[in-house]
Amino acid sequence: xxxxxxxxxxTAKSNQSAARVNKGFEPAPDARRTLALASLAxxxxxxxxxxxxxxxPIWQTDFSLDYVALALxxxxxxxxxxxxxxxxxxxxxxxxARTILIxxxxxxxxxxxxxxxSSGLGGLCISLALAGAGGSTQHPLASAAVSRAYGTRARxxxxxxxxxxDLGKAFLPPLMSVLLTVMHWRSALWIAAxxxxxVSVSLQxxxxxxxxxxxxxxxxxxxDHGHSSExxxxxxxxxxxxxxxxxxxxxxxxxxLLKAKGAGVTTVGLALSFVFIGGAFGKALCGWLGExxxxxxxxxTTELGTAAAIFGVLYLSxxxxxxxxxxxxxxxxxxxxxLYGTVPELVKKTQIERSFAMFYTGVLGSSAVAPVxxxxxxxxxxxxxxxxAAAVTALAVVPLISVLAPQLKxxxxxx
Numbered sequence: 001x002x003x004x005x006x007x008x009x010x011t012a013k014s015n016q017s018a019a020r021v022n023k024g025f026e027p028a029p030d031a032r033r034t035l036a037l038a039s040l041a042x043x044x045x046x047x048x049x050x051x052x053x054x055x056x057p058i059w060q061t062d063f064s065l066d067y068v069a070l071a072l073x074x075x076x077x078x079x080x081x082x083x084x085x086x087x088x089x090x091x092x093x094x095x096x097a098r099t100i101l102i103x104x105x106x107x108x109x110x111x112x113x114x115x116x117x118s119s120g121l122g123g124l125c126i127s128l129a130l131a132g133a134g135g136s137t138q139h140p141l142a143s144a145a146v147s148r149a150y151g152t153r154a155r156x157x158x159x160x161x162x163x164x165x166d167l168g169k170a171f172l173p174p175l176m177s178v179l180l181t182v183m184h185w186r187s188a189l190w191i192a193a194x195x196x197x198x199v200s201v202s203l204q205x206x207x208x209x210x211x212x213x214x215x216x217x218x219x220x221x222x223x224d225h226g227h228s229s230e231x232x233x234x235x236x237x238x239x240x241x242x243x244x245x246x247x248x249x250x251x252x253x254x255x256x257l258l259k260a261k262g263a264g265v266t267t268v269g270l271a272l273s274f275v276f277i278g279g280a281f282g283k284a285l286c287g288w289l290g291e292x293x294x295x296x297x298x299x300x301t302t303e304l305g306t307a308a309a310i311f312g313v314l315y316l317s318x319x320x321x322x323x324x325x326x327x328x329x330x331x332x333x334x335x336x337x338x339l340y341g342t343v344p345e346l347v348k349k350t351q352i353e354r355s356f357a358m359f360y361t362g363v364l365g366s367s368a369v370a371p372v373x374x375x376x377x378x379x380x381x382x383x384x385x386x387x388x389a390a391a392v393t394a395l396a397v398v399p400l401i402s403v404l405a406p407q408l409k410x411x412x413x414x415x
Contacts, residue, residue, distance in 0.1 A: 030208040031149040035157050037207045038142035039164035041105060044199045045138040046165035047172025048108060048131065051192065052077060054176045058185050063121055075368065076125055080132030082364035088137045089144075089357035097141050097210040097353065102203045104137025109196025116189035140357035145210040147344040147352055155341030156291040159284055162337045166280035233346040233355060235404045236339060237362050242397050243303070243335045244363045245370035249390035250310055250332065251275070252371045253383055260383075261318040271325055278329020286334030290341055296405035298338050303397045305331035310391040314384065335397075336363075 028034070056070050063069075092100045111131030118124040146161050147154045172192070179188035254275070255268045263271065282302075290298040309328035313321045340359070347355040378386030 027151060027153055028149045028208075031157070033206065034145050034149040034208050034210075035160060037203055038146050039161050040199060041101065041138050041142050041203065042161055042165040043168035043171070044105065044196055045108065045135045045168070047168030048112065048192070048196065049078065049081070049135060050169045051172045051176045052128070054173050054180070055185060055189075058180070059124065062185075063124070065121065069121060073124065073128060077128040077132045078364065078368060080129045081135045082361055082368070084133055084136035085140055085357035085361045085364070086354065089140045089353035092137075092141055092144075092210075092353050097144065098203075098207055100137050101141045101145075101210070102200055102207070104134045104141075105196060105203060106134065106200040107131075108134030109193045109200060110134070112189050112196065113193030116186040116193070139360040140353050141210065143340065143343075143356045143360075144352040145207075147356075148211050148349070149208075152345075153291070154344055155338070156288040158341040159286060159288055159290070159337035162340055163280055163284035166276065166283055166333070170276060170280060232404055233343070235400060236342055236346060237359055239299075239397050239400050239404065240336070240339050240359055241362045241366040242393050242400075243339065244366040245374075246306060246390050246394040246397075247332050247336075248367045248370045249374035249393065250387065252374060253378070253387045253390070254313070256383055257313060257387065258318065258321065261321065263318055267318075267322075271322060274322065274325040275329040275332065278326035279333030280329075282330035282332070282334035283337040285330065286337050289334075290338035294405070295338060295342055296401060299335055299401045300398055302331045302335040302338075303394045303401075306335070306394040307391040310387060310394070314387050314391075 052074060056074065059065060059073065060070055065073075088100065088104065108131045111127050111129070111134055114130065115124055115127035118127055143158065143161065146157050150157045176188055176192065179191060251272075254271065258268050258271055286298055286302060306328070309324055309331055312324050313328065316324065340356075343355055343359055344352055374386045374389055377389055
């Protein structure tokens with residue numbers, strides 16, 4: 001009789017533990033594998049997107065393209081990727097999210113492989129559009145996979161996932177540069193496509209299933225709780241757009257600021273490396289800090305630090321500016337990890353893919369539009385005012401995050 005009672009008690013505890021995992025309180029058993037493979041996909045896709053920078057000068061020569069055509073190539077790739085974030089999340093609702101992520105990775109690889117076969121601008125445009133379409137599946141679906149795997153503890157792992165994207169940006173463009181020194185650019189693209197195919201196979205063999213959101217409506221503890229959460233998501237969306245605008249606006253001006261201080265081409269390249277390396281560590285560090293210190297403290301620190309560092313680079317001489325750049329990179333990129341990690345906390349589990357898709361659409365759209373706006377301001381008023389506007393944009397996040405943070409605490413109490 002006693003053994004039966006103990007067995008029943010253990011069964012009940014096991015069921016309670018499983019229920020807690022399903023409700024998102026504890027990480028799933030295969031959470032680490034999900035994080036590793038989602039990070040691998042992020043590394044590949046972000047590296048794919050940025051390796052086109054290395055190829056643009058070569059395409060300009062081979063296809064006799066002007067700068068407008070080069071802008072079209074780059075804009076087409078990123079634009080399709082941004083525009084199809086939401087359709088990708090909807091497709092994952094109709095089909096299996098894991099399958100869509102694998103097929104998207106495969107399509108992106110095929111797109112770059114076809115770019116290596118293209119004989120003119122039209123074929124190159126179609127190939128890059130296909131690559132962008134495949135890449136559109138990665139952000140919403142891989143982010144949602146990590147979020148579902150870790151539940152309420154997803155903020156730190158999402159920071160790791162975002163850090164992996166920066167590793168791709170740091171790895172694939174230099175690899176493409178090295179390949180271009182020993183082979184034709186078409187062969188280099190086929191090697192990149194083959195790398196993407198290997199990642200697709202790895203996802204097929206090793207990626208755990210991505211669970212769909214519960215079809216049952218989530219409990220709401222107060223009449224206006226759901227409406228409050230919706231307002232919170234859109235506030236987070238605006239914060240993400242402003243944070244990205246700050247980052248892309250400043251990076252537009254950084255080479256010119258350093259050149260005005262007497263920096264040569266090599267020094268400018270080194271400076272950008274300092275910023276990107278700092279940014280990669282900032283994404284990993286701030287994701288975990290956000291989990292421990294909270295959204296408000298982390299974002300206020302990074303945005304104030306970003307504004308202060310931008311003003312420092314604007315007014316200091318070359319050497320102190322160079323020393324400041326890694327710290328600026330940490331602050332400049334760190335906020336994004338905390339913001340990405342907060343998305344699941346503001347939406348229903350049934351809407352995670354769609355919400356990530358909307359958030360990434362806004363962020364990618366901001367990265368395309370913000371440099372144009374800041375550049376126009378600089379044309380009219382000078383680069384100092386354009387850079388100052390980027391710093392002020394970072395400061396504008398502080399009051400917005402101060403409004404959002406109490407809503408998150410209220411949701412935790414009701415949840």
